[in-house]
Structures are given as C-alpha cells and as structure tokens.
Amino acid sequence: MEQQSEQLTFDFYTETPHISAESPDEIKLELGAFAGPLDLLLYLIKQEKANIFDIPIAKITDEYLKYIRLMKSLDISLAGDFIVMSATLIEIKSKMLLPREIFADAAGEIEDPRRELVDRLLEYEKFKAAAQMLYERSTVEQAVFPRGKIESDETNAETNATVFDILTVFQKILARHKEEVQMEIEREEVSLADMLKLMKQRIFTAKELNLLDFFAEIRTRRELVTAFIAILEIVRTESVKLTQDVTFGAITLKKV
Amino acid sequence: MDLENEEKKPREISEIVAIVEALIFVADEPITVKNLAEVLGEDREFVQSAVEHLRDEYDERDGGLQIRALAGGWQISTKTQYHEEVRAFLKTRPNAKLSLAALETLSVIAYKQPVTVPEILEIRGVQSASAIKTLLDKRLIVAKGRKETVGRPMMYGTSKDFLLQFGLKDLSELPSIEDFEDLLGQ
Numbered sequence A: 001m002e003q004q005s006e007q008l009t010f011d012f013y014t015e016t017p018h019i020s021a022e023s024p025d026e027i028k029l030e031l032g033a034f035a036g037p038l039d040l041l042l043y044l045i046k047q048e049k050a051n052i053f054d055i056p057i058a059k060i061t062d063e064y065l066k067y068i069r070l071m072k073s074l075d076i077s078l079a080g081d082f083i084v085m086s087a088t089l090i091e092i093k094s095k096m097l098l099p100r101e102i103f104a105d106a107a108g109e110i111e112d113p114r115r116e117l118v119d120r121l122l123e124y125e126k127f128k129a130a131a132q133m134l135y136e137r138s139t140v141e142q143a144v145f146p147r148g149k150i151e152s153d154e155t156n157a158e159t160n161a162t163v164f165d166i167l168t169v170f171q172k173i174l175a176r177h178k179e180e181v182q183m184e185i186e187r188e189e190v191s192l193a194d195m196l197k198l199m200k201q202r203i204f205t206a207k208e209l210n211l212l213d214f215f216a217e218i219r220t221r222r223e224l225v226t227a228f229i230a231i232l233e234i235v236r237t238e239s240v241k242l243t244q245d246v247t248f249g250a251i252t253l254k255k256v
Numbered sequence B: 001m002d003l004e005n006e007e008k009k010p011r012e013i014s015e016i017v018a019i020v021e022a023l024i025f026v027a028d029e030p031i032t033v034k035n036l037a038e039v040l041g042e043d044r045e046f047v048q049s050a051v052e053h054l055r056d057e058y059d060e061r062d063g064g065l066q067i068r069a070l071a072g073g074w075q076i077s078t079k080t081q082y083h084e085e086v087r088a089f090l091k092t093r094p095n096a097k098l099s100l101a102a103l104e105t106l107s108v109i110a111y112k113q114p115v116t117v118p119e120i121l122e123i124r125g126v127q128s129a130s131a132i133k134t135l136l137d138k139r140l141i142v143a144k145g146r147k148e149t150v151g152r153p154m155m156y157g158t159s160k161d162f163l164l165q166f167g168l169k170d171l172s173e174l175p176s177i178e179d180f181e182d183l184l185g186q
Helices: A002-007 A037-047 A057-073 A080-097 A115-141 A163-182 A192-206 A211-217 A221-237 B013-026 B033-040 B044-061 B080-090 B100-112 B117-124 B129-137 B160-165 B177-183
Strands: A018-023 A026-031 A208-210 A240-244 A251-255 B065-070 B073-078 B141-146 B154-158
Touching (some): A037 A080, A037 A115, A080 A115, A115 B100, A192 A208, A192 A221, A221 A251, B013 B073, B033 B073, B073 B080, B100 B154, B129 B141
Antiparallel strands (some): A018 A026, A240 A251
C-alpha cells in the first residue's frame, strides 16, 4: 500500500481518502489510500464524530476491520502495519469488555486500555498537521522564482572557443580519421616451430641467449607468448639450461 | 578579492548596499552574509545591516522582486503573486508533488531530527522505507550517521535543499510541533 501511494501525487484539499457508507453492510472507498493505520483510524473517528478521548472502540474496530476486508476483496495488498493495528484494536476491545478493576495498578489507578492508542493518535495527528503545513509551504515556494543560472566559465567551459578553435579541432579530427583509414594492420603470425628454430639458431651461434634482450626484440603480445612457450619447450627437449646469477637478475639460456 | 588590499577609504553605506544587491543578483544559491563580507572586506554586522536595508528598499518599492533570507543566505526572487505570468512566460509547471506518505515522513524527520527509521515507524504507525527513498532521491533528507543503539540504525535529517524547497530561512522558522496540538480536538 505504501508502495502504491508513493506513485500518487496528493492534494490535501481535494484528494483526501474517503469512504462513504452505502448501507450498514457495505462501504465504498472513494479514493486513494490512507497513509497508514493511524491515518485510517483518525478518519474513522472523525467520520463517527467521536471524541478522540473517548473512542467508541467496538464501533471503530468494526469499521476498521470492514475497511481491511474491503481492501483484501479488492486485492489491494495492505501493509502489514494495518494488520498489526487490527490486532491492537481487537485487544483493546476485549480489554474494554473485562471488568476494569483487574487492570488497576498498585495505587488503585485504573488505566484506560485505550490510553496508549489515543496518545499515539494525538502524536500522529500533530505530524499529519505539520505535513499539511509543509505541503502548503512548498506550494507557495513553487510560486517563487529565483534568477536563472548565469553562464560563467565554470558552468560553460566552451564559452571562450572561437570559430577558429572549432576549425582547428575539426581539422585534427579529419587528420586523425585519414591516418586511421590508411593504416593497414598485418598480423604477423609466428608459429611455435618458427620460434624454436630462431631460438636454436641464436643459441647455437652465440652459445648463449639473454632472455631479456630476446623478449625486447619481440613486438606483439602473441609473439611473446609463443616465445615463452618456445623457451619452455627448448629447455625440455634440447641440451640447454636456464641460469640466473642473482635473484631478479637477467636469465640466460646457455648451451650445455 | 583584492578589495582588501586597496587603499582603504571608507565606503558609503549606499555603495555597500549597491554591491550587496549586485552579488545577491549573480549568486546561484542564497549567498551568506559571511560570503558577502569576505568579498566586500567589511565586517559582518555592517554587511548584515546593508542586506536588511536592501530588503526594506525592495519591500518599500513594492515591485515584482523580493530579497529574502533563505537557507542560511539571501536570495533575490520574483514575488509569489506574479507566479502565473512568470510561469506562462517560462512555460513551466509546478513540480510533481510529494505523496502523502512522503510528506508525513518528511514532517517527522524535520521535527525529530536526527531520527531513525524505527522512530519514524513509531510515530507514523507504518513502514516508511519507500517514502525515505523518495526523500533521499529528491535530496530533501540526508543520512546523519548512525545511532549508538541496538542495530546501529541510520539517522536522517533534513538537507539544505529542504530549506530551499520549503522556503525556510532555517529550521527554527518551522512552527513548533506543539502548535499543531491546538488544531486538534476541534
């Protein structure tokens, strides 16, 4: 219910939720949803023209439950809080039926079972009235217009750009576009076999191969991977060894 | 801001009022007396009286504009009574109104801040999660840290935008919540 009422805009004067009784067994919901169980209760109390300090609890509970049933029959999902309130009302109603004396405290004071609910209603009604005040204030405030935003360098960085600036930028874009078109991408595929061959050649002519230097010659990522695999392969199959003099130092591939 | 370094010759109050008017006019948000005083290189009380003088001048002139205290600063704006014509010219319509649930939640937060969700539930008797989300989205409320109690719930309070949108100088301008009691029982 809360979820749905969020979608609605609300006018305090014309769109107050309203229930009109068609017959004793039937109630008709005119419009909208109540903001909560306390809102509904206040409405029912006012409808009955009842004194808030002496709520006819049986009557109000009946009306309240009637509303809850109506909402259910209309398949309108009710917030759990509405159900909690029905339980509270029924509890108060049953307490009212019992002899009051059993609720008397040590000092013999008899607490009215409705007392807590009345306090909550009074507290709630204050904030409901405050909400109306806020509504009125915002309506008034919407009729006031401050000066519009002034364009400053901060709000508009392009203020200083001239036609020539734009032209220069445009030319740069054109130039970049040209370069892009002329560029042809060739994919140099180096196979593992080729890489192995190349490495063997290097090792057997120079006796050793500094891997850092070797990797530095390679340009593409793909070739790097191939080279790495080739090294693993060459160490496994050929009589070469990997040596490293210091930790994190250069690694050399040597012919044994 | 070099005004302070210039050779100080006492400025006429009329000149201060004129500069204050110019600054209030260009400021995007309500400009504070502190800010005005910094730009002018004058002390705050002096600037404060200049602003009030300016406000009175506007009131006496009885024109289409007003200078008023808003959200901790001063703002120039059109008067409410000309809203129809202004709106017709700007071709704008009033913003979407807040729902009843959102307004109620906002009123609880405005008066009880900083306040937690369970405390709002206690007063409203209904869960306010979606209303709180709406208010946060509209920047009318802000999180104000956590309450050192069971579950450390988030506390909420109203924002500067709240003051702006509800035309409030500061929170003390809200009528006392006890004043609404008189409206009851009638």
